[in-house]
Amino acid sequence: MLDMKTIEPCVVVIFGANGNLSRRKLIPALFRLDVAKRLPEKMAIVGCSLEPWNDDQWIEEVSGMLQSRFPGGLDEEVFKRFRARLHYHPNPPGSGDAYQNLQKKLEETPGFSPNLVFYMAVRPSEFPSIIDKLGTVGLLKQNKGWCRVVIEKPFGYDLLSAQTLQRSLYHHLNEPQIYRIDHYLGKGTVQNVIVFRFANILFEPLWNNHYIDHVQITHSETLGVEGRADYYEGVGALRDMIQSHLLQLLALVAMEPPVTLSAEHLRDEKVKVLKAIRPITQNSVHAHAFRGQYTAGIIDGKPVPGYLDEPGVAPDSTTETYAALKLFIDNWRWAGVPFYLRTGKRMAENSSAICIRFKSPPRDLLRHSHRELPHPNWILLGIQPDDCLKMEIQVKVPGLDLNTRTLSLDATYRKSSEEDYDAYEGLLLDVMQGDHSLFLRIDEVEWAWRAVDPIIKVWAMERGFINGYQAGSWGPRGTYRLFDNEDQFWRHSLNPEGGDLQAY
Structure with missing residues (x-):
């Protein structure tokens, strides 16, 4: 760091x-x-x-x-x-x-x-x-x-290739010499997740399955493959973003407090989370994973081609440019809490965020005064382009009637006078200093591959069809089937008025 x-x-x-x-x-x-x-x-x-x-x-x-x-x-x-x-x-x-x-x-x-x-x-x-x-x-x-x-990254293309690559590296290197870089972990807001979790006792009593309904981790891009089709055709959204970046964010959100913030203690706790992810069997892939591929659409008022029309893309390609997963962490703290991960190219906005939704009160005392469904509490950690920390609570609307509205408590931490730095600056310094804290250990890599390997295998066999979604939208229709309850929807905005927006 x-x-x-x-x-x-x-x-x-x-x-x-x-x-x-x-x-x-x-x-x-x-x-x-x-x-x-x-x-x-x-x-x-x-x-x-x-x-x-x-x-x-x-x-x-x-x-x-x-x-x-x-x-x-x-x-x-x-x-x-x-x-x-x-x-x-x-x-x-x-x-x-x-x-x-x-x-x-x-x-x-x-x-x-x-x-x-x-x-x-x-x-x-x-x-x-x-x-x-x-x-x-x-x-x-x-x-x-x-x-x-x-x-x-990518460190391999599946678990077997990652293990094969690692064996080849061990011929000349030992583990402390190897720095597997994930530039996402160098972002200031990602590191702020650690501070948010472990420097504030305020949330620790609530950080479990008694109070949290579900967690959403999103990375969306308006860009397409940008001339990198030869790379992307062999990788896809699941490998490119979820197996590395988003599973790392999941580990930071869900891990137990480490003994210290030293590299090994920090990575030990992340590995425990990845090990606790409930295995997805090949028979249950469709209940836990959804993929899509962008078609022609409008981005920033300009028409853009579909993925199959991009230079270098095979005309019958079923490479996913959108992927969404539902994962469960089978440990004491998170038992029963779904973690929803999604990423996509040619989406409506450039946005990376962690959105944590809390359960509704066990008894809604204001149910007779509500004119609409009650709004749950959220904690929102914006990563890019809005690096922010927000919390949504309900307050009374001024007036004679007992009506409520959502108020966002904004704890954006960067002052206008404070200069930010690029993720690579911090990570390059860490390498020169010998600090492994924000780099991946081999067991982290292997357990992350184990989480997505069954999905990779099933999608590789099912090459006859892939869901399309229009460029400039929020993804393919049908992703709602990943949610456990009818009142769960993708969070598309960090603003209260854009809170629960149904994802088709």
């Missing part, structure tokens, strides 16, 4: 340095850390990609990346300091001595620290090959300094 610990000098080597992730996230994040003077003076950044560039060409590329991300201009002094950190190593396909040359560069360049971070900003299929070659030339040994490897 982002703090002011001293960082040892190190060399950050980015594989896929000319790729989308490096351009959009990693290089800008490292630059912002340099602006904030959070990088050690002798830290170096080595870009490693297929292009046969030299250092000057790489520096020119980085300058273009940053100018496009910071249209207001770059501070000349900071950029001068940053560009002095930049080095480049070409890694063309078929080169037999590229990794030996990389070893020589890292070990013999004056001023380079023996501490190494290797960031795998490449396709997941390339992880084992790169790590094997690094290990073969001895770059993963920790003889003179520490060595850490950062791996982006």
